Amino acid sequence: xxxxxxxxxxxxxxxxxxxxxxxxxxxxxxxxxxxxxxxxxxxxxxxxxxxxxxxxxxxxxxxxxxxxxxxxxxxxxxxxxxxxxxxxxxxxxxxxxxxxxxxxxxxxxxxxxxxxxxxxxxxxxxxxxxxxxxxxxxxxxxxxxxxxxxxxxxxxxxxxxxxxxxxxxxxxxxxxxxxxxxxxxxxxxxxxxxxxxxxxxxxxxxxxxxxxxxxxxxxxxxxxxxxxxxxxxxxxxxxxxxxxxxxxxxxxxxxxxxxxxxxxxxxxxxxxxxxxxxxxxxxxxxxxxxxxxxxxxxxxxxxxxxxxxxxxxxxxxxxxxxxxxxxxxxxxxxxxxxxxxxxxxxxxxxxxxxxxxxxxxxxxxxxxxxxxxxxxxxxxxxxx
Amino acid sequence: xxxxxxxxxxxxxxxxxxxxxxxxxxxxxxxxxxxxxxxxxxxxxxxxxxxxxxxxxxxxxxxxxxxxxxxxxxxxxxxxxxxxxxxxxxxxxxxxxxxxxxxxxxxxxxxxxxxxxxxxxxxxxxxxxxxxxxxxxxxxxxxxxxxxxxxxxxxxxxxxxxxxxxxxxxxxxxxxxxxxxxxxxxxxxxxxxxxxxxxxxxxxxxxxxxxxxxxxxxxxxxxxxxxxxxxxxxxxxxxxxxxxxxxxxxxxxxxxxxxxxxxxxxxxxxxxxxxxxxxxxxxxxxxxxxxxxxxxxxxxxxxxxxxxxxxxxxxxxxxxxxxxxxxxxxxxxxxxxxxxxxxxxxxxxxxxxxxxxxxxxxxxxxxxxxxxxxxxxxxxxxxx
Numbered sequence: 001x002x003x004x005x006x007x008x009x010x011x012x013x014x015x016x017x018x019x020x021x022x023x024x025x026x027x028x029x030x031x032x033x034x035x036x037x038x039x040x041x042x043x044x045x046x047x048x049x050x051x052x053x054x055x056x057x058x059x060x061x062x063x064x065x066x067x068x069x070x071x072x073x074x075x076x077x078x079x080x081x082x083x084x085x086x087x088x089x090x091x092x093x094x095x096x097x098x099x100x101x102x103x104x105x106x107x108x109x110x111x112x113x114x115x116x117x118x119x120x121x122x123x124x125x126x127x128x129x130x131x132x133x134x135x136x137x138x139x140x141x142x143x144x145x146x147x148x149x150x151x152x153x154x155x156x157x158x159x160x161x162x163x164x165x166x167x168x169x170x171x172x173x174x175x176x177x178x179x180x181x182x183x184x185x186x187x188x189x190x191x192x193x194x195x196x197x198x199x200x201x202x203x204x205x206x207x208x209x210x211x212x213x214x215x216x217x218x219x220x221x222x223x224x225x226x227x228x229x230x231x232x233x234x235x236x237x238x239x240x241x242x243x244x245x246x247x248x249x250x251x252x253x254x255x256x257x258x259x260x261x262x263x264x265x266x267x268x269x270x271x272x273x274x275x276x277x278x279x280x281x282x283x284x285x286x287x288x289x290x291x292x293x294x295x296x297x298x299x300x301x302x303x304x305x306x307x308x309x310x311x312x313x314x315x316x317x318x319x320x321x322x323x324x325x326x327x328x329x330x331x332x333x334x335x336x337x338x339x340x341x342x343x344x345x346x347x348x349x350x351x352x353x354x355x356x357x358x359x360x361x362x363x364x365x366x367x368x369x370x371x372x373x374x375x376x377x378x379x380x381x382x383x384x
Numbered sequence: 385x386x387x388x389x390x391x392x393x394x395x396x397x398x399x400x401x402x403x404x405x406x407x408x409x410x411x412x413x414x415x416x417x418x419x420x421x422x423x424x425x426x427x428x429x430x431x432x433x434x435x436x437x438x439x440x441x442x443x444x445x446x447x448x449x450x451x452x453x454x455x456x457x458x459x460x461x462x463x464x465x466x467x468x469x470x471x472x473x474x475x476x477x478x479x480x481x482x483x484x485x486x487x488x489x490x491x492x493x494x495x496x497x498x499x500x501x502x503x504x505x506x507x508x509x510x511x512x513x514x515x516x517x518x519x520x521x522x523x524x525x526x527x528x529x530x531x532x533x534x535x536x537x538x539x540x541x542x543x544x545x546x547x548x549x550x551x552x553x554x555x556x557x558x559x560x561x562x563x564x565x566x567x568x569x570x571x572x573x574x575x576x577x578x579x580x581x582x583x584x585x586x587x588x589x590x591x592x593x594x595x596x597x598x599x600x601x602x603x604x605x606x607x608x609x610x611x612x613x614x615x616x617x618x619x620x621x622x623x624x625x626x627x628x629x630x631x632x633x634x635x636x637x638x639x640x641x642x643x644x645x646x647x648x649x650x651x652x653x654x655x656x657x658x659x660x661x662x663x664x665x666x667x668x669x670x671x672x673x674x675x676x677x678x679x680x681x682x683x684x685x686x687x688x689x690x691x692x693x694x695x696x697x698x699x700x701x702x703x704x705x706x707x708x709x710x711x712x713x714x715x716x717x718x719x720x721x722x723x724x725x726x727x728x729x730x731x732x733x734x735x736x737x738x739x740x741x742x743x744x745x746x747x748x749x750x751x752x753x754x755x756x757x758x759x760x761x762x763x764x765x766x767x768x
Contacts, residue, residue, distance in 0.1 A: 001398075209601065212600030
């Protein structure tokens, strides 16, 4: 096992009615900015619950954070915070609202050009405290210090990670997700599943607890995910999906082990070029990446086949084939198509994506840094 | 799944050489009390590493915290802290030193009789900050807010739990445990294993992540525990045992599910009456408790048989029998004898323990509160 530091300070309030904790978590004298997306929280009752628990606290509102939150949108909120001396942020929404709020929290007290937080990984001295009410399980942003921000005006999408932007608290009430479209829950399950694989499907590092935990989350998503998509009002199935998605990316399974993240990097380009949902890009890339990288990921692929899919018969090659096939079938069962042609994207995108990643200095990728432009192209051609 | 709040703020520095983090974690101007046990840290190099990283900081030392830390011993440290205006505590040792330090941290600023923290569950307004260097994997005290304190002068042993006494940071360097006697590592594995069972072997609560994580820790301890006892210098095996023991009681697997803890309560009495090591009392009680409670724990026993021991053949009764047998065999393999007669304790202790628990108002025990004095006696008679 490699050395590591593990620290996850976010307090999670989980379950029915837990939005009532928000009022207790945010100090009475706080000047709060409530950050939200397009307004669905006003139709599903979440907004009313939040305003009720906030009571007579001083609260401004900022609606309009879009999917793949945009720098220019967020800078408007930064301006409001500075002008109105806001000192607490409350994110109410899914991963995009959470990520956007983290950027606002970092940018408000930042001395200098806030874009440098993303573009130059500029160090932070402080950040506004953040609370969150999560309404869409997927990204794990409710309990980590990472955020991905887009800047459409210059076609950029960049991430930053900083311990200062871990939410102080997050409320996870599975019932608030009952009214989500089936497509979004399916995407969330696929996204969380891939988060685990990025931290697990590398090479062995003698990390028994992290490996067993990763397999645990995968198994929970395999058993509860399709059930939750099919029966959106099934509280227990949804609760398990929500909690599994948090653990998929709250850093616990990634400490002391190698990580990959090539599937995400390639997938981001497919979203940028072809507007495919993030989770669906992962469903396209992951099975092909497993196939192309089967030699270097061999030991972990065999472990994955045995521990997650209970595949014990056949030659090693046959077991790996079956594990890849099961992975593809799982995405398809969720409704996430796994071929570029399913999205009317031609195989020619393979070289475009490879060159884009290369031009921006992101290559090589992978836990062994062996995913070059050539390998990226091979992965995507196999996904045609 | 039941509603819950999950919060574990302890920062863990894990791995070789991580004691060097202590000096960075404790503020330069702090007035530190280093709390330790009998002095083994002076022979295994830990003390030297700690003093080196503390550098020129203001540090007092308090050695002599015994196994099952004693109230009267700890109150001497409280007196030193108050007199010398100590404002940081550094625990260097195993679970007893950690637990004792938590009590000191709570007692120093406490207005009133410190015994009330234990005897009356008196609320705390503050506690001194705690850092820890863990030298014995077992109790999980390095990443939770609980402590068990004895008071020999009045034959009491009581616990308190408070979020204020979570360590701010804990250093877990597996190499610092290499010189421990085999008996202590075996005890640690058995203790951690039982911590998991107390939170898992109850009744189903539709908690997929918690259940799979609990099974993960059990499997890690089954695979790595005996290996680590047999080969104390095997870094990876020991690292896995250390990390598994932390997760066994850092509250993650216990949220949203019922908990038992009857084995610990009965075990504490066997320690008090017969001076049997804590972990060994658990090895005596657990297999018998499983047997006596097999009807009310039926579903979880079958799940445990299948998921942890891979027992899939035979009738349900036969599978439960085999799971109980495997549990007993695991303890015995570690060197933890599982019968009262192995410790020269007569079966007559059964009624004495039952009456002691009853007299102190601790009954009924168990996740269904159905472990009465009669059931306690039955469990211990079966363990004869």
